[in-house]
Amino acid sequence: MKYSKIWIVALFVVQLAVPGYMIFEQQQILSHGEVYKFKTQPIDPYDPFRGRYVTLTYNINANPIPTEQTFQRGDWAYALLSVDSEGYAMFTKLVADEPNAGQDYITVEVSWGGQDRGHYVDVPFNRYYASEETAPNIERAVWRRETVDDVYVEVSVLDGKATLKELYVDGLPIKEYLETQTKQ
């Protein structure tokens, strides 16, 4: 019995440590990461456990990322980051080996494509969680403005990991933007 109690305590510690580490990791990325802006278009789906969110589809993902290496679908790779003339993030190259320090990159799962035409990837920050009231409003607000390209997210990047900081429309964080819309 005493032996099993030790195991129970160990399980409790692991159960607390996993969410604890999740928070620590996210805080590290948010505090020390480099911030990039990604152009996006949100749509509003539903998760039974985590509630409503908007799925973010990125303009950066519209074209395959060039690569000189062969990847299979489902492989993990490193997408090198850079900034275009308008200040938005862009992927310059997909590589299999971890880049050196000084080069920002994001660890991504390779989707379809090939060595000749490049690969599409699954961008690992495709959900923006919001409340049941806010999520549909975000979708509506953004879709009404689909001709305007001022919808983007700020993403913090550190050691290949990325965390979504905020969703912006018209240069305003989404909640502030929605408030201004309600006032109008």
Next chain:
Amino acid sequence: MTQHNQNKKIVTTEQLQWLKRESNLWQEQGLVSNEAKNSILDLYRSQEDGDERRSALSNILLVSLGALLIGGGIILLLAHNWENFGKGLRTFLSFLPLVLAQALCWYGVQYQPQSRPLRESGAVLLFFAVAASIALISQTYHIYGDLERFLVVWLLLTLPIVYLMRSATTLMLISAIILWLCCLEREPYWLLYIALAPYLYKLHRQNSRLLLHWSLWIGLIGLTISVVYGSSYYASPLDHWGIYIALALGCAFYALGYWWFGFDNTKFWTNAPTSLGILIIGLISLMFTWYGRTLPSDLWQVESPMTLNEYAILTIFTVSIVFTALFITRNWKVLSVSNWVALSSFAFVLLGITGFFIHQNQNVFVIASNLYILTGSVLLMFQGINRNRLLLLNGGLIWFSLLVLFRFFDSDIPFVYKGVIFIVIGSAFIATNIWFKKKQHVKGSQS
């Protein structure tokens, strides 16, 4: 092994006490050994024991259901996304249910180790609290992750609860999560059912009947759906084999039930493997009676690559075949007619495998399976009548009726043939009935 509690004869407490006193005397007088005395006492239980047991079980059931609803409620409340609370408060809230559930579990283990309802409810709450905690953190930080990743983390963090808290309700919930994962992604997550097997055996050893049967039913149904879903879909390398894999699983379950619970356990609910096995056998054999079922023309569809999931499914297919074959050879002499009816469906698995090598005509399958169900269902009905077992009689009737229904709507057989076959079989039934009545009449007049 002690006799199953449900099979014990119920007597009054006074009767049981009298028997205990008397049997002690018999032992002292050397009439019976200690073992024989215990075996005799093990045949009976008092009415109060039964009532107490039932009340304890309903207690566990109600408390577990309560905990399940509360746990689900916490998840739903947090899923609402209280975005105005701020990160600090939301982080605190994500740990709060987890710590409270852990405290309840600890209280149960430390201070009320005998209270099964407390243990079960604590474990169920902890199971949901883990999910609530991860979900709220993912929500707060917009953490990437599809449902699959979420479920895997949840599963791995809660699987040990089954063993450490000795919670059968958590085992059932985990079975459901594994099934969910298998239906989301065709990956060999069903192998995780193996991790639950030792606890099922433990429940069996503890004679924990209600929880064992619920757990077994849920676990085995989950395993079957996961394996069949993982092998039978368009572009699956094993798509042609899905029907044989399901049938082999059905035969193996049928054999497993009798091997585990013995040939005496003939109740539908209390022998989940056998009962599920017979349902699978009945259903798959009916599928064989149609034309157009894919014969295994190729070992596997070579254009789709074999992955770990396919190799794992092939392994369970092989294990099922070997186990069923071993069961038949070892119990050859004790198998009853109804056992043979069920187990002879195993021949279709073997036909499927040999069919691949000799390119069998589809007619062989269709005719053989129709004859098999026709003969099998009639034999079951006779067995049901002779042995006065309503379950067999009804099972045979349902099987037969479905066959008749299917053939009635079967567009592959010309109307004239169908009409003649129906009339011939109908007449045979009436003739058999008359013959049977006469036989009974003769028997009655002789005695």
